[in-house]
Amino acid sequence: VLEHIPAAESAAREAIRAARRAVLATVPSHEDDTPEHIHLFDRSRLDRMFRDAGARRVTIEQVRGHLALVALR
16 A cells, blocks of 8 residues: 555555564556556665665565565564
């Protein structure tokens, strides 16, 4: 749901803080017709956002129209 949250960076920080070991997130990888999407993330923005949030390691893969992220705490 990160693409729907105005303060996505704050949500990433809270997810990393609350996670026991890792955070799994998926976001659309391309623009679509959903007006509720207020962010479009690319790999570098996701990586930077979760590293800035405190993740020690971030892995991002492309999967069927989405980016799938695993951020290790």
